[in-house]
Amino acid sequence: QVQLVESGGGLVQAGDSLRLSCAASGGTFSRYGMGWFRQAPGKEREFVGAINWNGGKTSYAESVKGRFTMSRDNAKNTVYLQMNSLRPEDTAVYYCARSTNDYGTAHFSGYLYWGQGTQVTVSS
Numbered sequence: 001q002v003q004l005v006e007s008g009g010g011l012v013q014a015g016d017s018l019r020l021s022c023a024a025s026g027g028t029f030s031r032y033g034m035g036w037f038r039q040a041p042g043k044e045r046e047f048v049g050a051i052n053w054n055g056g057k058t059s060y061a062e063s064v065k066g067r068f069t070m071s072r073d074n075a076k077n078t079v080y081l082q083m084n085s086l087r088p089e090d091t092a093v094y095y096c097a098r099s100t101n102d103y104g105t106a107h108f109s110g111y112l113y114w115g116q117g118t119q120v121t122v123s124s
Contacts (some may be wrong), residue, residue, distance in 0.1 A: 002026040002113040004096050009118030012086055020081040022096030030074040033099035035111055036081045038092035050104020086122045093117040
């Protein structure tokens with residue numbers, strides 16, 4: 001049984017930084033790509049970033065490129081999302097997800113397992 005648990009969310013001011021973590025259990029973490037998505041109130045869930053199985057390849061949504069960075073520690077079964085220069089429009093529930101293959105994708109259909117989400121609120 002694969003479980004993903006996000007942590008690290010909170011209330012911050014515009015311009016601050018946060019690091020989200022997603023701890024995985026069950027399955028073989030190091031074989032799979034991982035993704036981060038977010039959902040703001042009244043909006044659809046959207047892609048934030050993805051990372052391949054060994055962390056050697058990442059991709060990001062244009063809205064976060066240059067501000068957010070994904071990384072992973074396969075020894076700890078954990079993937080991270082470092083968020084810098086946060087903006088009020090980054091306010092959302094952030095979800096991590098495990099890909100169905102060894103690379104990440106921007107498409108929901110590419111992910112089988114999802115965490116419960118962690119709230120990030122950025123005040124202006």
